[in-house]
Each structure stands twice: as structure tokens, then as C-alpha cells.
Amino acid sequence: xxxxxxxxxxxxxxxxxxxxxxxxxxxxxxxxxxxxxxxxxxxxxxxxxxxxxxxxxxxxxxxxxxxxxxxxxxxxxxxxxxxxxxxxxxxxxxxxxxxxxxxxxxxxxxxxxxxxxxxxxxxxxxxxxxxxxxxxxxxxxxxxxxxxxxxxxxxxxxxxxxxxxxxxxxxxxxxxxxxxxxxxxxxxxxxxxxxxxxxxxxxxxxxxxxxxxxxxxxxxxxxxxxxxxxxxxxxxxxxxxxxxxxxxxxxxxxxxxxxxxxxxxxxxxxxxxxxxxxxxxxxxxxxxxxxxxxxxxxxxxxxxxxxxxxxxxxxxxxxxxxxxxxxxxxxx
Amino acid sequence: xxxxxxxxxxxxxxxxxxxxxxxxxxxxxxxxxxxxxxxxxxxxxxxxxxxxxxxxxxxxxxxxxxxxxxxxxxxxxxxxxxxxxxxxxxxxxxxxxxxxxxxxxxxxxxxxxxxxxxxxxxxxxxxxxxxxxxxxxxxxxxxxxxxxxxxxxxxxxxxxxxxxxxxxxxxxxxxxxxxxxxxxxxxxxxxxxxxxxxxxxxxxxxxxxxxxxxxxxxxxxxxxxxxxxxxxxxxxxxxxxxxxxxxxxxxxxxxxxxxxxxxxxxxxxxxxxxxxxxxxxxxxxxxxxxxxxxxxxxxxxxxxxxxxxxxxxxxxxxxxxxxxxxxxxxxxxxxxxxxxxxxxxxxxxxxxxxxxxxxxxxxxxxxxxxxxxxxxxxxxxxxxxxxxxxxxxxxxxxxxxxxxxxxxxxxxxxxxxxxxxxxxxxxxxxxxxxxxxxxxxxxxxxxxxxxxxxxxxxxxxxxxxxxxxxxxx
Numbered sequence: 001x002x003x004x005x006x007x008x009x010x011x012x013x014x015x016x017x018x019x020x021x022x023x024x025x026x027x028x029x030x031x032x033x034x035x036x037x038x039x040x041x042x043x044x045x046x047x048x049x050x051x052x053x054x055x056x057x058x059x060x061x062x063x064x065x066x067x068x069x070x071x072x073x074x075x076x077x078x079x080x081x082x083x084x085x086x087x088x089x090x091x092x093x094x095x096x097x098x099x100x101x102x103x104x105x106x107x108x109x110x111x112x113x114x115x116x117x118x119x120x121x122x123x124x125x126x127x128x129x130x131x132x133x134x135x136x137x138x139x140x141x142x143x144x145x146x147x148x149x150x151x152x153x154x155x156x157x158x159x160x161x162x163x164x165x166x167x168x169x170x171x172x173x174x175x176x177x178x179x180x181x182x183x184x185x186x187x188x189x190x191x192x193x194x195x196x197x198x199x200x201x202x203x204x205x206x207x208x209x210x211x212x213x214x215x216x217x218x219x220x221x222x223x224x225x226x227x228x229x230x231x232x233x234x235x236x237x238x239x240x241x242x243x244x245x246x247x248x249x250x251x252x253x254x255x256x257x258x259x260x261x262x263x264x265x266x267x268x269x270x271x272x273x274x275x276x277x278x279x280x281x282x283x284x285x286x287x288x289x290x291x292x293x294x295x296x297x298x299x300x301x302x303x304x305x306x307x308x309x310x311x312x313x314x315x316x317x318x319x320x321x322x323x324x325x326x327x328x329x330x331x332x
Numbered sequence: 333x334x335x336x337x338x339x340x341x342x343x344x345x346x347x348x349x350x351x352x353x354x355x356x357x358x359x360x361x362x363x364x365x366x367x368x369x370x371x372x373x374x375x376x377x378x379x380x381x382x383x384x385x386x387x388x389x390x391x392x393x394x395x396x397x398x399x400x401x402x403x404x405x406x407x408x409x410x411x412x413x414x415x416x417x418x419x420x421x422x423x424x425x426x427x428x429x430x431x432x433x434x435x436x437x438x439x440x441x442x443x444x445x446x447x448x449x450x451x452x453x454x455x456x457x458x459x460x461x462x463x464x465x466x467x468x469x470x471x472x473x474x475x476x477x478x479x480x481x482x483x484x485x486x487x488x489x490x491x492x493x494x495x496x497x498x499x500x501x502x503x504x505x506x507x508x509x510x511x512x513x514x515x516x517x518x519x520x521x522x523x524x525x526x527x528x529x530x531x532x533x534x535x536x537x538x539x540x541x542x543x544x545x546x547x548x549x550x551x552x553x554x555x556x557x558x559x560x561x562x563x564x565x566x567x568x569x570x571x572x573x574x575x576x577x578x579x580x581x582x583x584x585x586x587x588x589x590x591x592x593x594x595x596x597x598x599x600x601x602x603x604x605x606x607x608x609x610x611x612x613x614x615x616x617x618x619x620x621x622x623x624x625x626x627x628x629x630x631x632x633x634x635x636x637x638x639x640x641x642x643x644x645x646x647x648x649x650x651x652x653x654x655x656x657x658x659x660x661x662x663x664x665x666x667x668x669x670x671x672x673x674x675x676x677x678x679x680x681x682x683x684x685x686x687x688x689x690x691x692x693x694x695x696x697x698x699x700x701x702x703x704x705x706x707x708x709x710x711x712x713x714x715x716x717x718x719x720x721x722x723x724x725x726x727x728x729x730x731x732x733x734x735x736x737x738x739x740x741x742x743x744x745x746x747x748x749x750x751x752x753x754x755x756x757x758x759x760x761x762x763x764x765x766x767x768x769x770x771x772x773x774x775x776x777x778x779x780x781x782x783x784x785x786x787x788x789x790x791x792x793x794x795x796x797x798x799x800x801x802x803x804x805x
Contacts, residue, residue: 004766039431039737047734050443054726061451068458141701159703327773
């Protein structure tokens, strides 16, 4: 092949352009520590990275939500615990004061004072606030849910919090769930546990009256914590042992209900923990994948840099040999 | 018997030929680095012999022609490849700029801002009563809308920039068209006497190659021997000494071709209808038009679609909700009427701008703790609302970025490949037509010796003549 001066100069330039280009890329990778510098370096990888980022960002919010939700549930749990203590104490009083053996008119009058205090405690729990929000008001979080006579002004709203994509956990307990029980009257006792559960669930729509006692449908009675404590107080004051005895069984139901509700609340906390754990695991494996896609591999990077540098040196020294001598050097 | 005068002439022809060869060698050396230059050779032939009785005697040499060493087919091949080279080069510039607008490897881009917006809304689920959380939510919405504006503006800037390049390329093409027509004239004049005008032809070849980089051209010689250059599939640019210039005109936006509002059209003189924009393919102009209308135009269109759907869907859900103020039916974003320009006009509604408390969280009036609307809003991020129900907002945006990145990636590849092809062809051309200084130096020595020898012949002829003249004395 005939070689003109421009051919050899062109070859040198071309070789240098290529090597310099590859070196430049490696330098950028080295400076940024990433092999994915622009989207076109790896379009599919870039898309995956964007995807992973979205997931990570969303998951971090879910984790934050979960932490807040757990905090809120903790407050509800504490309140329910106190509630439990009140019911247990009231039941103790009822047991003690219902029989003539261990109690008297005087003792009943004395204990009635304590029951009045229990009622006040009950009301203060029912109207407890966390920051701005009333714990037991349903969606009506900015006004006290219970009147001093124990009337409920809130609704049955449960606030769902997203803790995983599409997974929601309610973070509040509406007053009626904690302070009221609806059950079939004693003749239908056998069916009641499941049925009570059902009515509670379907009562989610606030403002709707509880299922009415229509013909054919077993009649439902409502046990109300305020009414029971008040009944106990009145019973003690009026020395009405039958009323006192009646409250015993209902207070028992309330105790059982409190335990159930607390179990539900801690189950929610658990599912939040699980969801956060699962998200963290997903984040971790996503981060690994992201590293593989976008981060530069040191060993490879350095060996490539060394290689390219050698190539550059050798093409430069080859250029020196190629360009310098011409016939003119020998004709002098 | 040959006369001694004849010997003088023979020597003189040798001197003349050597001098011509030497000056051509000098010309080659001088132009060793001239772009598009082809080395030249002197074609020598023996001059007409004379018959003297039974002897035919040579009378020396004659310079038949000075011609360039050149391969026309190779030149055409190079011109042909240059159109791809020019196209890929321009696309590379445009696409690199464009993909950088969407590059969020190191910074917050739209992808993150969309998630951030939804996250801020989700944060509100914990405390739907909070005004400060509403204010940060509003802030993130403003950030998101300004990112829509940023991308929209940057894309428009790139398109405007492309228009400037189109305008410059058309100007460059017109210069070349004019030069080719002018060279046609000169070559014709020069070659009337026979022979060829190597330097002028080199210049014309170079101009054609450059024009071929700008647009897809085809070359021909018509029946009258005129050299013609045509815009492939459109019409003649140069016919002999006649030429038609290209010009540009600002045009209305066209959603069908993807041309932005005010984008340039390319037109050709003396053509009816003069608009050739849609018929240009390849070359810098083809690459620029494709980048502006197809690639960036599409990204622009998709950005508008995203802004439109995002704003409308969010409004639709938001209007159904109740706020802490008890308001309902309020738009979160100012309502958009058309997709076109949505990315430019997306902004939060006046109501939300005036009071963050009208941001709705619940499904019931008068329930400050109701956060169930947030559930619906949150679901919007994962709902397949785009592209006829196949993609989420994120998917749609990511696909837009990926489309551009893939186009850029592919283009980088073909550009590299095309650079190799062109480099290789140029190398072949240089190896045929390029000047080798070694070779020219050798020729220099060779012709110098020939010149010396021819001078010697004249000297000998002179001596012979002198000897003859001195015989009488």
C-alpha cells in the first residue's frame, strides 16, 4: 500500500483520538465513581435506577408513616391499658359490694366516691389528646368526643395509614370501639361473639344508627362504659345490690373487649414492623442492584486506566518514530 | 544526417519537461497539507519523430498533460458516506444536550420530585389537621411544577438552538452551492483548450463533499456535459453554472411532524411548492430536523401529556375531597384545557396558592381527622393512568427518558462506526491522492538529474557547433 504523509499523520491522529476518548471516559468514571454518567451510557440500567429510586423514596416515606403510626398506636395502647385498670377496679368494687357479707350501706356510700373518681378518669381518657388530636374521636379529631354525661360526639372514622404499597393500617380507635360493646341479647348468646364482631365492623360508616332491632332480627343491646360505671355509682348510692350485681357481668364484657381491642392495636403495630422490615429488605437488595448498575468497579476501572495509559504511551512513541524521518534527513 | 540544431531542440525539450516536472513536484510539496488536494503528475511523451532516409529519429520529449492522481468513485463514496456522518454528528450534539436535561444521576429531577410530591401528601395522612404539613406539600407541588417548566424550557431552548444550526447550515450550503456553480464555470473555461484543471477539480470535489455533509446530494453529469448536484429526491441545486439556493422560513407548529411553534422550514428556490423540509433526509440538515421534530419533539409531547394527565387526575381526585376549611370541589392545580403546552402552564391553583388549608385530605365534610382521600391520591402514583392505561406517571416519565437515552446510545454507536468508515475511506483516498514527501523528494532528485543531463546535451550540442564553426579558421 502506498503511504502518503497525510495517511500516516491521519493514522497517528486517529489512534490518539480513540485512546484519548477512552481515557476521557475512564477519567470521568473515576471522578464520579460511577460507570453510569449519562442515561445513554446504559439506557435500560438508567431506567432501572430511576425505578429503584422511586421505590426507595416511597419506601422511606412508608417507614416514616409507620413510625408515626406506631407512636400513635402506642398512645392508644396506653389509654386502653388505663381503661382496663378502671374496668377491673370497678368490677372488684361491684363484686365486693354486691354481697351483704363483705359490704354495708356505709361502705357502699364510701366506695361510691371512688367510683365517681373512676368515672372522671374514664372521661379524661376518652377525651385524651395527642398533640392537637383527640385519640378517640374518629375523624372528629379537633373537638372533644365525649360530653361529661358520656355522650359520643365523634364518628366511627378509622384513619388509614399506608405502610407498604397498597397496605393500610388504621392508626386510631374510634370511641365506640373502646367504650361500647354491642351484643345480641342473652337469648342469642350462642351466636353473639361472631355477630358482635360483625356489627362492629359494619358500623364503620359514621352517623349511621346502630343496626335497629327489627322484627326477625335478634335484638341488640349496647353496653356503654359510661353508663355502666354510672349505674354502679347509682347502685352504690341507692344501695341497690341487684343493679350492682348486674353491672358485674357487663363490666366483665368491657374488660374482655378492652383486651380484644388492645390485641388488635398491638397486631397493627406488629404488621407495621413487618411491613417496614420487608421494605428495608427490598431497599437493601435494590441498593445492591443499583450499585451493580451505576457504580464503577474499582479494579476494572484501574486496570483499564493503566491499560489505556500504556496504549497512549506506545502510540505516542510510535508516532514519534513514524513522523520524524523523511528522505530529506538523509540527503544532506 | 541530423542537424546539430536539432540536438539543441532535443535538449531544450528535455530541459523544459524536467522544469515542468520540477515545478509540479514543488506544487505537490507546497500543497502537501492542503485539504482535498490530489497529487499531480506530469505525463510526458516523446515528441513526433522525424524520418531521415531509412532512419526515424526521435526529437525529444513533450509534456502531454499535468493530471491529478484521483479516484472519482472513491470521492463519490466519501461524499455518500459524509451525509450519514453529518447526520449522526448533529444528532449526537442535540441528543447529548437533551439527555442531560433528563439526567438525574447526581441531582433531583422530575422522577424524584414526583415521588416527593406523593410522599408529602402521604406525610399529611398522619396529621391531616396540620397546616404546616400542607404548606410543605404545597411547596413540593410548586417544585414539581417548576421542574416541568424547567424541562419544557430546556427542550425549547435545544430546539431553538437547533433552528440556529439549521439556519447556519443552510447558509453554509448556499455558499457551497454558489462555489460549485462558479467552479463549474471556471473548469469549463480552463478545459476548453483540452487537458484538465486539476486544482479546480480538487476544489470542486471538496465543496461537493462538504455539501454532502450538509445534505443528501446526488451527483451527475448531464447530456451537455454540465456537472449537476441535486438534493436527493427533491431537485437540482446546481446545473452547470446555474444554481438554486435554499432558504429558511419560520413556521407554525405542526403536531403531525412534531415541529415546534416557530420552528424553521427549509425551502428551495425555483421549486413549486418550495417547501422541502419533509423531503430532506440525511446530512446535517436531516439530522437536525429529525432531532428537533422527531426525537425532542416527541419528548416534548410526552412531557406535555404527563403534565396534563398529572394535573387533571390529581384535580379529579382532589375535587371530591374535603379540606380542613370544609371546602370541597377545589382544584389542586390550575385546570388545563389542552395537552399542548401543559408542561408550560401547569401550576398550582389560585385557591391552593392563597391558602394551603384548602388542600383536601378527607372524604367527609367537617372531619378534620379524615385522611382517606390521601389513600386515593397515594394510589394515583401506582395507578396505570398513562398511555391508555398501561403506565404509571413514573413509568411514563422513565420511558420518555429511556427513549431518548436509547436513541442517544444508538446514535453514539453508529457515529463511532461511521467515523471509522469515513476515516478508512479518507485513508484510502490519501494513500492514492495524498502527497508523500519521500516520493516527491525522490522525484526532485530524479528530475534535477534529468535537468542536469539535458543541460549537458545542450552544452555538447554547443561544443559540436563550435567545433564545426572553427573548422574553417
